[in-house]
Amino acid sequence: MTAPALANAALDETAVALPVQETARVVRDTRPLRLITCGSVDDGKSTLIGRLLWDTKAVKEDQAASLQRDSNGKQNDLGLPDFALLLDGLQAEREQGITIDVAYRYFSTDKRSFIVADTPGHEQYTRNMATGASTADLAVLLVDARVGLLEQTRRHATIATLMGIRQFVLAVNKIDLTNYDRARFEQISHEFKELALSLGVRQVTAIPVSALKGENVVYDGRASMPWYEGPTLIEVLELATTRSAQTVGFRLPVQRVSRPGESFRGYQGTVAGGSVKPGDSVVILPSGMVANVTKIVTFDLVRNAAVAGDAITLVLDRQVDVSRGDVIATIDSQPMIGLAFDAQLVALQPEGIQPGKRYWLKSGSRRQRVQVQPVSQLELKTGKWNHADELPMNAIGKVHLAFDEQAIFDTYEQNRTTGAFILIDPDTNNTVAGGMITAKRAALGGIHTEESRVILSLPADLADQLMATELFANRREDVEVRRVTAGKAVEIIDTIDQ
């Protein structure tokens, strides 16, 4: 595939956001695009972001002057200040010359505004990348044209995919240092496209870039690269789609009950999926009570509908018991409710995730106790999941979650809000993991599928016998056996019979 063809793959029509209260006019999606940039210090990431800010005039003269002052007059060979200083905001970082945390940057063109999460490329900072990626619609991955794809490129692409990003831009930077070598660029783009496809990402644009010279960032680089006919980076960003309001049905996690007087009782929250209008029947979870929507109240007007993203106050037609942490949902397509779920998570703190420890889990406005059992850990180098009993910092793992009280989720694949959670260590109150729900588990285990795998919970001797049979001999990869006592197995089989 040629480079322009690759590039065009990402230029599908932008999704259209249609505010319900407006007339049926087609409006371009002008919501801010959130993106994350991934790459190492050596790939020139700070220079790329600095270039974006500079060429979109997000850097003002006084900032440029203090930049000149801080770089002690050091300039690059184009007479511009050291862009990295624009981004490395904290003194500690300046001293070490590395970016140590997530920084947010803002710039805009006349078509759209952008929020960039700038995260470090060093391996130990997986946590920061996961943080930046959690809210991003698109990932810009940087490689040095002279070096090509690195192990860390796979790592970044994997984390971005895991966090739900489905649009990639590969910026093949320092193309000027390869003498604008077209074959080199096409080879790298091809390799990257293979990588992205292996992760299930189809929206990929590769762009040959010189961040230092400002070629194919905001302004095109035709003078140096007449062979490249694809879009500049900014053109791709202007046309990218923001995360769609995933459509599993209406969801309102209740943040707060508003009772300003005897006559008014409203449920306040941000719509986390679908839409709602007066007259709709809804269910309140976990209680399962049913009611009808009478009004959607906002400061400006009583609205005739609300869509995902809207912060609203909902009024119901009858007295029902609703409190903070409950979810109001459409009756037809309800979220999963249960005591056991499967999830993937990223361990964010030095203590890692310890098996059997009771954490706080917060999802939406709901906070509850959970026990976390690690199952496997992702080897970022190869993409393989290896068995694991605990997860150290920066590990990405599959876990089982066991709750004391009913939990309410969608899968992350279906809804990036109601499928996401954080874990809080009750001893330190620190956020120790970010997680994504993949499936609900049967309360007592038993047989169920987890993606394409089959899980058998059986007494140990029986399990060994079964796995020795011809039927399973060739399918060991597909089956996970959890050895349990005979007594436990009876309990499990009893629940299956019911």
Add this chain to the structure above:
Amino acid sequence: MPHTHPETELHNPQSTKPPLDPHLKALENEAIHIFREVAAEFERPVMLYSIGKDSSVLLHLARKAFYPGRVPFPLLHVDTGWKFREMIAFRDEMVEKYDLDLVVHTNPRGAAENITPFTHGSALYTDIMKTEALRQALDAGQYDAAFGGARRDEEASRAKERIYSFRTPDHRWDPRNQRPELWNIYNGMIRKGESVRAFPLSNWTEVDIWRYIQAEEIPIVPLYFAKKRPIVERDGMMILAEDPRLELLTGEAKREEVIRFRTLGCFPLTGAIRSSATTLDDIISELETATVSERQGRAIDRDQAGSMEKKKREGYF
């Protein structure tokens, strides 16, 4: 028992304003979400109110978030005693008009030790009359959460601050050890004495603030609009010369100029800009072609290297 104020139902006249554009709507939704989350999770929230344009937007969003209820927490104004006169008048008008609870605090050391921006220099003055005063007020109110109007685009160290910014019992911020913040799920768990500063405007830029003020018809202090005002030039800044405490130094002379302010702080530390912008449209178009950042007029950002980060570690907003 949560620290709530008696809620009364408000009735807003039906608005005739056109709907917000999707960009501003997304920012508004995010801010309202943060307001509601903090109000629900903390026992004694307070809103820092500095009377400037960002505070005006913050107040407007708070009113929207809790409508039809009242704003369920007090506003806190740390008054250095050196604010512009028009700011104080505007503050009192807002409190009256929107039925708000206001707490005003001034560091008693200011009067006792006669600490002024002229005698002590901007760094020491700010430390005592703003940072120390804020700590006193937060301790006195036993507030466990404080809303602020800071934006990440304002200044380099703010770009990395979380929306829920954790503070130790002595109000310190540790930029190296911030809690990770994923999605829009905020961790509000703290121990007694610890607190959180919450920033609903984190993702807004200066232009967003002005466009929102225009779209929502939010009242702001008239000093933002150009008018002929008395000024004196000092250290490269044009300072408003209306307060009798401002003593002219040798070689200085008062004169009148058509000016306005892009940000508002303490009048001796806030520089005016030459401008003929008398309407919001003028301000926005001036901003879109501006070549300097808004904090260029603020002396305190530049009084030492990494100065905002240092102030923030010590508890400044």
